[in-house]
Amino acid sequence: MAQPLGTGDIPSFEFLEGLSLRLRQQIEFLTVVDRLKEVQRRTYIVGGNRRENSAEHSWHAALAALVLAEWGRTSNGGLDLAKVVQMLLVHDIVEVEAGDTFVYDEHLEPQKKEVERQAAERLFSLLPPDQAVKFRSLWDEFEARQTREAQFAAAIDRILPILLNFVNRGRLWQENGIDAGKVRRKNAHIREGSEKLWDLAATIIDEAVARGFLVATAEC
Amino acid sequence: MAQPLGTGDIPSFEFLEGLSLRLRQQIEFLTVVDRLKEVQRRTYIVGGNRRENSAEHSWHAALAALVLAEWGRTSNGGLDLAKVVQMLLVHDIVEVEAGDTFVYDEHLEPQKKEVERQAAERLFSLLPPDQAVKFRSLWDEFEARQTREAQFAAAIDRILPILLNFVNRGRLWQENGIDAGKVRRKNAHIREGSEKLWDLAATIIDEAVARGFLVATAEC
Numbered sequence: 001m002a003q004p005l006g007t008g009d010i011p012s013f014e015f016l017e018g019l020s021l022r023l024r025q026q027i028e029f030l031t032v033v034d035r036l037k038e039v040q041r042r043t044y045i046v047g048g049n050r051r052e053n054s055a056e057h058s059w060h061a062a063l064a065a066l067v068l069a070e071w072g073r074t075s076n077g078g079l080d081l082a083k084v085v086q087m088l089l090v091h092d093i094v095e096v097e098a099g100d101t102f103v104y105d106e107h108l109e110p111q112k113k114e115v116e117r118q119a120a121e122r123l124f125s126l127l128p129p130d131q132a133v134k135f136r137s138l139w140d141e142f143e144a145r146q147t148r149e150a151q152f153a154a155a156i157d158r159i160l161p162i163l164l165n166f167v168n169r170g171r172l173w174q175e176n177g178i179d180a181g182k183v184r185r186k187n188a189h190i191r192e193g194s195e196k197l198w199d200l201a202a203t204i205i206d207e208a209v210a211r212g213f214l215v216a217t218a219e220c
Numbered sequence: 221m222a223q224p225l226g227t228g229d230i231p232s233f234e235f236l237e238g239l240s241l242r243l244r245q246q247i248e249f250l251t252v253v254d255r256l257k258e259v260q261r262r263t264y265i266v267g268g269n270r271r272e273n274s275a276e277h278s279w280h281a282a283l284a285a286l287v288l289a290e291w292g293r294t295s296n297g298g299l300d301l302a303k304v305v306q307m308l309l310v311h312d313i314v315e316v317e318a319g320d321t322f323v324y325d326e327h328l329e330p331q332k333k334e335v336e337r338q339a340a341e342r343l344f345s346l347l348p349p350d351q352a353v354k355f356r357s358l359w360d361e362f363e364a365r366q367t368r369e370a371q372f373a374a375a376i377d378r379i380l381p382i383l384l385n386f387v388n389r390g391r392l393w394q395e396n397g398i399d400a401g402k403v404r405r406k407n408a409h410i411r412e413g414s415e416k417l418w419d420l421a422a423t424i425i426d427e428a429v430a431r432g433f434l435v436a437t438a439e440c
């Protein structure tokens with residue numbers, strides 16, 4: 001896991017309390033979560049010169065939800081798109097304390113859940129109580145992946161690294177010895193959110209194999 | 221202005237056309253605009269070790285709109301929050317071609333508008349025609365700052381650099397010889413979007429002067 005950043009050295013906004021206690025709490029939250037810009041993911045950006053961070057990934061994911069919304073609707077009936085976007089804006093915030101976990105590091109999965117839960121507890125409680133409940137429940141819904149909004153948000157969250165890895169000619173896959181079977185298996189839940197985006201993922205994976213960016217699975 | 225990144229070296233997604241022409245266009249758009257992660261702004265992140273880029277700023281702004289929504293509603297009546305968030309997700313996309321313009325570089329203002337308009341023309345037209353119109357109109361609405369959603373989005377877009385500059389003890393203001401009067405003048409339109417967020421800006425500016433992060437205006 002990446003290094004946790006913590007909330008230690010954020011300045012006091014006590015001077016805002018005369019204006020509004022709620023506003024003070026909201027500004028403190030926004031200041032603390034700004035540190036998501038320092039959480040590095042494994043994926044390389046399209047420009048290829050560095051890895052992306054979780055804040056810019058969250059922007060790209062929320063935008064992708066707007067652009068690709070029709071593919072959620074088609075397969076699932078009505079979709080509350082505003083909620084999908086909200087989930088994607090908060091889905092990685094816990095990483096400010098918990099760090100990013102590489103999706104292919106399967107041995108980290110059990111401890112990850114509990115560390116992230118504790119981070120959510122601390123971070124969202126910086127907000128005024130009603131908003132702490134609201135934002136925490138968005139994150140819980142995303143994590144549980146039971147609603148169609150959460151399933152579509154998860155599909156978006158997974159399609160983007162596949163796209164970026166493809167654009168970077170499979171560099172990340174090669175660096176980590178990941179084959180096509182593993183990419184398919186770890187991303188299979190895209191299908192819960194959108195049949196079409198799963199077709200998209202499968203098509204990109206096949207093309208990556210055809211171009212030599214990704215090794216075919218041993219079983220094939 | 222920062223260096224334009226252009227769209228030259230983005231790979232072809234022709235192989236997606238069998239799946240769907242719309243999907244190919246959407247994926248090409250998402251790939252090109254990923255380069256917003258490479259557009260550097262002047263503002264330093266809360267962590268202070270580097271300047272922020274326009275993609276992570278767009279995430280922070282969209283999240284801030286969710287957190288601070290009540291202050292738009294209070295002063296302006298009903299607010300279409302989903303639209304505010306959508307505007308903030310696309311508001312800087314033109315910078316992929318046009319680069320970021322520092323808000324205090326007033327001499328660049330006239331040429332900036334036309335360069336950005338041309339960039340919008342090219343970038344949004346990567347999308348399927350109906351979406352090109354929709355996303356372009358979101359950007360036009362943001363730029364025109366006539367609706368309450370655009371005015372609130374603009375207020376959010378301006379309050380965040382003030383917050384980040386404060387947290388970084390005025391480093392950016394000092395580096396650029398900016399005084400409190402100039403900060404107030406360049407950000408006065410926050411008030412159109414939210415009286416309360418303008419009070420917040422004024423309070424932070426006053427505190428920055430009191431702590432020696434920002435020099436008071438000569439006229440004071």
